[in-house]
Amino acid sequence: MKELEDRILKDGVVLGGEVLKVDNFLNHQIDPKLMQSIGNEFADYFSDKGITRIVTIESSGIAPAVFAGLALGVPVVFARKQKSLTLTDELYSTEVYSFTKNATSTIVISKKFLDKTDRILLIDDFLANGQAAKGLIRLCKAANAQVMGVGIVIEKSFQIGRQLLEEENYDVYSLARIRAFEEGQVKFVEKEME
Amino acid sequence: MKELEDRILKDGVVLGGEVLKVDNFLNHQIDPKLMQSIGNEFADYFSDKGITRIVTIESSGIAPAVFAGLALGVPVVFARKQKSLTLTDELYSTEVYSFTKNATSTIVISKKFLDKTDRILLIDDFLANGQAAKGLIRLCKAANAQVMGVGIVIEKSFQIGRQLLEEENYDVYSLARIRAFEEGQVKFVEKEME
Numbered sequence: 001m002k003e004l005e006d007r008i009l010k011d012g013v014v015l016g017g018e019v020l021k022v023d024n025f026l027n028h029q030i031d032p033k034l035m036q037s038i039g040n041e042f043a044d045y046f047s048d049k050g051i052t053r054i055v056t057i058e059s060s061g062i063a064p065a066v067f068a069g070l071a072l073g074v075p076v077v078f079a080r081k082q083k084s085l086t087l088t089d090e091l092y093s094t095e096v097y098s099f100t101k102n103a104t105s106t107i108v109i110s111k112k113f114l115d116k117t118d119r120i121l122l123i124d125d126f127l128a129n130g131q132a133a134k135g136l137i138r139l140c141k142a143a144n145a146q147v148m149g150v151g152i153v154i155e156k157s158f159q160i161g162r163q164l165l166e167e168e169n170y171d172v173y174s175l176a177r178i179r180a181f182e183e184g185q186v187k188f189v190e191k192e193m194e
Numbered sequence: 195m196k197e198l199e200d201r202i203l204k205d206g207v208v209l210g211g212e213v214l215k216v217d218n219f220l221n222h223q224i225d226p227k228l229m230q231s232i233g234n235e236f237a238d239y240f241s242d243k244g245i246t247r248i249v250t251i252e253s254s255g256i257a258p259a260v261f262a263g264l265a266l267g268v269p270v271v272f273a274r275k276q277k278s279l280t281l282t283d284e285l286y287s288t289e290v291y292s293f294t295k296n297a298t299s300t301i302v303i304s305k306k307f308l309d310k311t312d313r314i315l316l317i318d319d320f321l322a323n324g325q326a327a328k329g330l331i332r333l334c335k336a337a338n339a340q341v342m343g344v345g346i347v348i349e350k351s352f353q354i355g356r357q358l359l360e361e362e363n364y365d366v367y368s369l370a371r372i373r374a375f376e377e378g379q380v381k382f383v384e385k386e387m388e
Contacts, residue, residue, distance in 0.1 A: 029271045029307045030256070032264035058253035059272060062224070066257045070226035077223045078253060113223045 001175040003037055005188055008154070008176055014184045018128075018156070019100070026125055026153065027060045038175060039067020042123060042151040045173050046072070049148040051121045053077060055114075055136055057107060060125040064153055068123055077114070079107040079136060092142045096135035099128070107135050114143035127152040127174060130161030137170075149173060157189050195369040197231055199382055202348070202370055208378045212322075212350070213294070220319055220347065221254045232369060233261020236317060236345040239367050240266070243342040245315045247271060249308075249330055251301060254319040258347055262317055271308070273301040273330060286336045290329035293322070301329050308337035321346040321368060324355030331364070343367060351383050 011024040025031040042064070051072050056065035057079040069076040082093075082105070093108040114120075120140050124132055133150055140147050150165055155174035165172050177189040205218040219225040236258070245266050250259035251273040263270040276287075276299070287302040308314075314334050318326055327344055334341050344359055349368035359366050371383035 023304065024306075025269075028274065028304055029269050030260055030263070031269055032260045033267075035260060036264060059256060059274075062253060062256045063260045063270075066224055066226045066229060066260065069224070070230060073227075075219075075223050075225055076257075080222065080253075110217065110222055112218075 001038070001041055003034065004153070004176045007031075007034060008178075008186055012186055014181045014186065017181065018159075020154065020156070020178065020181070020186065022154065026063075030063045032063070035063040036067045038064045038153060039069070040071050041175060042068040042121070042173070043071030046121050046149045046151065049121070050119050051148060052117070052119045053113075053115075053145075054121045054123055055079065055109070055140060056123045057081070057132055057136060061123055064125065064151075065123040068121070068151065072121070074121075075113075077109055079109050079139060082106045082108055092139045094135050094138045094142075097131050099131070107132075107139070109139050111143065114140060114145050116144035118143070118145035119148045120145050121149050121151060122147060123151045123153075125153045127155040127161040127165075127172070128159045130159075130164040133161065133165060137168075151175075154178065195232070195235055197228065198347070198370045201225075201228060202372075202380055206380055208375045208380065211375065212353075214348065214350070214372065214375070214380065216348065220257075224257050226257070229257040230261045232258045232347060233263070234265050235369060236262040236315070236367065237265030240315050240343050240345065243315070244313050245342060246311070246313045247307075247339075248315045248317055249273065249303070249334060250317045251275070251326055251330060255317055258319065258345075259317040262315070262345065266315070268315075269307075271303055273303050273333060276300045276302055286333045288329045288332045288336075290325050292325065301326075301333070303333050305337070308334060308339050310338035312337070312339035313342045314339050315343050315345060316341060317345045317347075319347045321349040321355040321359075321366070322353045324353075324358040327355065327359060331362075345369075348372065 013021040054076045065076045091108040149171040152174040155177045179189045207215040248270045259270045285302040343365040346368040351371045373383045
């Protein structure tokens with residue numbers, strides 16, 4: 001998605017070897033107009049999948065997910081991150097390991113908001129090692145809901161997340177795919193390489 | 195806002211004496227269409243205030259705030275909740291006490307995203323004791339930004355939040371104002387009482 005790639009080149013900041021900071025428009029400050037374009041793009045791509053609900057994770061997944069939800073006419077559920085495992089019959093929960101933070105957190109979704117008849121579109125801001133996405137998939141599976149696709153705003157294609165999801169045959173649609181950071185510059189996957 | 199009041203009557207659940215659970219459309223599952231109506235309503239009401247930026251707090255403030263931001267054509271910044279105070283020159287931070295959770299948390303905004311020329315609209319999902327709103331106001335004041343108004347989705351008018359904000363002359367616009375919970379039923383402030 002050219003609008004997003006241009007914005008990453010303009011405002012993204014490469015930190016250390018593998019971290020891209022996009023807090024100017026996605027992770028802390030949000031550009032609503034760009035989020036609307038992103039949401040509409042996800043909705044277009046997954047329009048024929050019979051999506052009944054979108055699942056994302058707080059906090060940076062919420063903005064792109066609500067615009068996709070508006071365009072598809074479906075509700076959005078955001079998984080909550082908890083500090084500790086709260087065991088309750090009312091929640092689906094799973095643990096997610098973050099390589100960036102070197103820490104495990106628990107994510108939960110109320111059982112009320114996932115149903116076995118659901119056809120789910122997962123949306124998240126980043127795909128890197130795929131642990132968050134796989135956690136969301138486990139929550140959906142626990143409800144016997146069907147995951148119809150995964151929409152990602154920014155994919156770090158040099159990490160293993162996409163491969164892990166494709167091995168399980170998920171349709172992963174990433175709006176910006178980063179091949180590498182070279183001398184602090186973002187290099188995207190070229191179209192013919194996709 | 196009738197659409198919101200009707201939704202609260204239909205899907206809100208009164209827990210204990212003073213808690214209203216609206217996780218069906220605002221706090222866990224989100225209704226994007228309702229959030230769009232809410233955002234547009236805030237944008238209309240504050241349209242002549244020269245708003246340059248919206249400030250909210252993760253996670254439930256984000257959806258109404260991005261739609262208001264889209265309608266007003268301004269960026270949205272969400273304050274992040276931190277477990278502990280991370281002292282850094284790059285952040286404005288303040289402590290916020292939650293009566294519901296009986297706990298203090300730290301909220302932060304990067305200094306990059308608040309400017310002394312800013313005319314800020316604050317948006318939050320709930321106004322009860324006003325501690326979160328007052329915390330956001332302190333962050334804006336630390337940046338010498340001007341708070342032009344406060345947009346609230348649901349106000350518990352029997353708690354002290356609105357009074358605290360009005361004492362400091364803030365224009366508080368709440369889309370649903372709850373006068374009381376009577377026998378588990380939500381009672382709104384009547385128009386002539388506003």
